[in-house]
Amino acid sequence: MTKPVNLNRYRKARARADKARQADINRVTFGSPKALREAQKAREEQAARALEGHRREGGDGEGDN
Structure with missing residues (x-):
C-alpha cells in the first residue's frame, strides 16, 4: 500500500x-x-545625446540624386 x-x-x-x-x-x-x-x-541620456550628435543632416535616408 502506498x-x-x-x-x-x-x-x-x-x-x-x-x-x-x-x-x-x-x-x-x-x-x-x-x-x-x-x-x-544620466548615462543613458548622455549616450542618447552622443548618438544624436553623430546623426547626418537631412536624415531622410535617401541619396543626393
Missing part, C-alpha cells in the same frame, strides 16, 4: 516558491538606490 500524500505540504511549498519568484522580480525592479538609478539615467 503512503498517503499531504496535499497541504505541496500547496504551501508552491506558494512559497511563488512568493520567492515575486520577491526576485521586486528586488530587480525596486532594489536599486536612488543615486544609482539617477546615475544610470
Whole structure:
C-alpha cells in the first residue's frame, strides 16, 4: 500500500516558491538606490545625446540624386 500524500505540504511549498519568484522580480525592479538609478539615467541620456550628435543632416535616408 502506498503512503498517503499531504496535499497541504505541496500547496504551501508552491506558494512559497511563488512568493520567492515575486520577491526576485521586486528586488530587480525596486532594489536599486536612488543615486544609482539617477546615475544610470544620466548615462543613458548622455549616450542618447552622443548618438544624436553623430546623426547626418537631412536624415531622410535617401541619396543626393
